[in-house]
Structure formats: structure tokens, C-alpha cells
Amino acid sequence: MRLKHRKKHLENAFITLLLLIAVAPLLWHGKDSLLTIPDGLNQTFAWNKMLKDNGILFAVDSPTNQLGNMSAVYYSNINFNILTFVNFIFDTFTAFIVNYALKILIGYISMYLLLRHLFPDKKNVLLIKLVSVSFAILPSIPIWWVALDSVPLLCLAFLLIMKCEHKKVNFHVFLLLLYPFLSFFATVGIFLCMLWALGILIVWIRDKSLNINLVIGLCCLAVGYAIVDMKLFYSVLALNEPLSRTLPYAPGPGGGDVTDRIADLLMTWIFFGPGESWIQAVYVITPITFAALIWAVLHILRKNKNDEHIKEREKLSSYCISAIALLGAIVAIVLIGYGLELFTRIIYPILPFMEGFYFERIGSLNRASQYIFFALTLTTLLEITRKKKAKFLLYAAAILQIAVVLTTQGGFAYTGNNLFYDKNVQKDSELTFNEFYDEDFFSYIMDDIDYNGEGVAALGFHPSVLMYNGFSCADCYLNTNPVSQYYAFEQVIAPQLERNLAHKDHYENWGRIFMYLYADGIHWQPTRNKASNPVELHINTQAFRDLGGVYIFSRAEISNAADIELRLSGYYADDESIYDIWLYKVQ
Secondary structure (H helix, E strand, O other): OHHHHHHHHHHHHHHHHHHHHHHHHHHHHHHHOEOOHHHHHOOHHHHHHHHHHOOOOOOOOOEOOOOOOOEHHHOOOOOOOHHHHHHHHOOHHHHHHHHHHHHHHHHHHHHHHHHHHHOOOHHHHHHHHHHHHHHHOOOEOHHHHHHHHOHHHHHHHHHHHHOOOOOOOOHHHHHHHOHHHHOOHHHHHHHHHHHHHHHHHHHHHHHOOOOHHHHHHHHHHHHHHHHHOHHHHHHHHHOOOOEHHHOOOOOOOOOOOHHHHHHHHHHHHHHHOOOOEOOOOOOOHHHHHHHHHHHHHHHHHOOOOOOHHHHHHHHHHHHHHHHHHHHHHHHHHHHHHHHOOHHHHHHHHHOHHHOOOOHHHHHHHHHHHHHHHHHHHHHHHHHHOOOHHHHHHHHHHHHHHHHHHHHOOOOOOHHHHHHOOOOOOOOOOOOEHHHHHOHHHHHHHHHHOOOOOOEEEEEOOOHHHHHHOOOEEOOEEOOOOEHHHHHHHHHHHHHHHHHOHHHHHHHHHHOOOEEOOOEOOEOOOOOOOOOOOOEOOOOOHHHHHHOOEEEEEEOOOEOOOHHHOEEEEEEEEOOOOOOEEEEEEEO
16 A cells, blocks of 8 residues: 555656646746747737736726727737736736746646546556646647646536536536636637537437536636637627728638648648647657557457447547547538638628638647547557556657657747757847847836837837837737728838838738838848848838827838938947847937
């Protein structure tokens, strides 16, 4: 008995160590950690800090000090889930670390509870813990963190509620009102509600009786999401002004033959995962799963069919595989519809309030199904194998998958990126949190010009740097904003769009998100290299004034400043900063 307890303690200590390793590189480097800029440093960090500094982090329709006092409702990606509460309590970077640890903890508990329900045999416990770790540490975009990692928890809730008496209300169902505080409607919530409704229909057909608890559960989810994502629903359903996301948008899944584009889209989203939420299944999970399941099926078929244990395992496997196959088919249909632009031509005209919604995000649910499938494979093999060496290989496979995820680099792989980060070997485009925002540098500029809320714009770097540091931006990166704002900013940069067709094409496709200043010879992409040559800026200065613009922070000298009614107000340089700033003021 004492040996069993010691073994259990060692297992728990090992799992805890693995989870801590995922967070340790960020704790070690602190604000000198390498953090992803696209969909990371250039958005939610600045949005959270700006809303918090203005006391409107939990406001729905209050004016901000950005884009001519644009309403907080347009920052709908900052919903009222648990991540926002953490941002309210801690400073921006500390909140990031806490939320990252919370994402890993929720992901582990969520997947562990589901797998323990599906595979309750005690000898499966360690394998289940290892699979849960690899799921919990998967990289994803920060605003999607708990939304993706809590999906298994909702799957478990559905399975438990499905077993309730159909006609008698179980009041535990009302706990689902709290689930959306771990979720995000625009990322996965809408798909979870749709799949829950589909589950109600399947159970109804199977049992020939409507499960009232499942229906109540769906209603609770809807109410919970309406509260947590209030800004999103308000902007879509209550505002009369058209939103920029309804504008034509044509980056698509890529050029070339439509069949090739769809095939590429399916392969990417199903086996690798989208860029915002990697699955990391192709190196270990996919080959092991398919090879092992074929062997397992053949092995089971040779067993005595009267063996009740084997029958139960076959039944469980068939249920899991059927559910995952159904989800895979739904994802494939949606992605094919996206590739063929069926949503644009058919669904959006019927449901105009859904226009601009990214239906292809349903592919993000594949990460949960892939790891459930992985656990099914390993536990099945553990059940039917008798050789110790073979069992050892199963545990080795689970640990190998953890190693793959931990060492993954690029994208939102914060653990891998910082695990191998050497401050003495710096790449030009990789910036740390401190380098990107450089609070001391911009604080000095703010004090030097006696800044008092005037509108500013950035040339040659992301406006989020200025927003984070307390400036009122006339330019921005924002997922949702009024169409009028898009056209108003287009007037500012119209002279440059007429000169450069590439800039015009970029703004027509991405201007609904990126409202940036353009100039030949300089780009907003992050770099440690300081501009050595002057650039020409072509803008409509009066249109910039109309947006409240007063200052332009430029990483390069503007050679034609006098021609566009700009006056050099100051030059700021610091050897320890990646920025050299030429500060111009509208005359």
C-alpha cells in the first residue's frame, strides 16, 4: 500500500514538473521574454492596458481615448471571461503569465476529467495524465487560451447530462451558466452551441425521448455567452452602423486551383491546426494512432467475442471514433464551404448579421478530438498488450509528444521560443516584451512634449506601441470598427494608395483591421535595424486633422515634411532602444 502511494506521489510530482517547465522560460526571462507580435503584442496587450487605464475594462458602450473616442464596444475581443478578470487584477505582463499558467492548468484538468470519464480503468491513469499535459501546453493565440483548453470540460458536461433522467430537471445543469466565463463565443462558443444542439437531436432520435436537461443546458450556455460576450452581441445586433468586417475581404485560402486550395486548407487545419491554435499531431500522434489502431482492431478481432471486457472496449472505441468522425466530417464540410466561398454567396445574404464571421475557425476543435483519439489509442493498446516493453513504448510515445510540444518554436509557442532564446544571439524580427513597448523611452517622449491626449499616428511600427504607452491613436489594429472609420482613414492615406498599388491592395483587403500609415522604404514589421534613409510620406493632412491627429511618430526622417504641413518637433534616440523617433507635429 505504501509503495502504491509513493508511486502515485512520484507520478503527480512528474506531471507537476512537466506543467511547470511549460511556464518556467517565461518566468525566467520575465519582460525580456520573446512574445509573438501578430495577434499578440500588436493587439490584446495594448487593448487590455488601454481599457484598464481608462477605467472601462468592463464597460460595454463607453468612449475610449482612441480613434476619436471610439466606443469600447468595438473592442469586443476583450470579453468578460476569466482572462479579463485576471487583467483587471494584475499589471499587463503579470496578467499574461498568470493567464498562461491558468490556460495550462484548465487545459490539463479539463482533458484529464474527460479522459478519466471515458477510460476509467485505474491502469490508464498515468497515460491519461501524460496526454492531458500535452494537450494543455499546446500553443494558441492568447485570446483563445481558455476557450480552446476548456472544450473537453464541456464535452464531459454533455456526457454527464445526457445520462440524466430525460423528463426530470437536474439543477446541476444550471452550472453551465458559468462555462462561458472560460470561453469565447466568436472563437469556439458558436460552434459548441451548434454541436450541443446537434447532440440533443441525436440523443432524441436514439432514445426516442427529448432530454429536457440537455435543452436547459443549451439555454444556459446561450445566456452565459450573452453575458460574457455582451460587447460582441451588442455590436452585431444593436448598433445601426455597418461594421468594417462586412467589407469585401479576399485573402482567401490561397491562389491556384480551387481543389488544390481546399485540399491544402483541409490538410493544414485538420493535421497541423490553424496558425492561431496548433495541434502538433503530425509527428507523433497521427502516425502512431493510425498504425496502432489498425493493429489493435486486428488483435481485438482475434479475441473471444464472448469476452465481456472486450465487448465493452469495442463499444467504447466505436462511440469515440463515431463522435470524432462526425466532428471531422462537419469540420471538413465547413472548410470546403469556406474554400468554395459558399458562406459569402449563400449564408451571408440569408443571415446578414453573420457577415464577416470566420466559420473556418471550427477547425480549432480538432485539437481536442485529436488528443482524445490519441488517448483512445494508447489506452486500447495498454489494455490488449501483455509485454512490458510494449507498455513502456506507450508511455514513451506520450512523453515524446509532450517533448514535441514543449520544444516547438514559432507562432504562439511561448514555451519553445523562450526555452531556446539566447539574448546574445538576437534575430532582427524577434522582439521581447520590453523591446517592443519600451515603456521608459516613450514615457520620456510623453513627458518631454507635455502630452495632453492629442491624437497620434505611427509610421514604421505598430500603433499598439503608442496605445500601450498611453497615447491616443488615430491609427490602429482593431478587428471590428465602423465602416465610416475605415473610409475616414482611407482619406488620410489616399495619396499614398494612389502611388503604390501594393499598399492599395493591402488596405482594400486588410484595412478593416490594419488602419496604418504607409510609406515607400519603411514598414511596420518589427525590426532592430534603425532606418538610415529618409522617406517620403504622402497623406491628406486635413483628413488627418479631422481624425484628431496632431503628432506623427516616425522611425525614419520624413523628407517632404514641409510639403504635407508637418514640423519636426523633436528627435529621440537611445542606444538601448530599438527605436529612433522623429516626432512631427501638424502645423
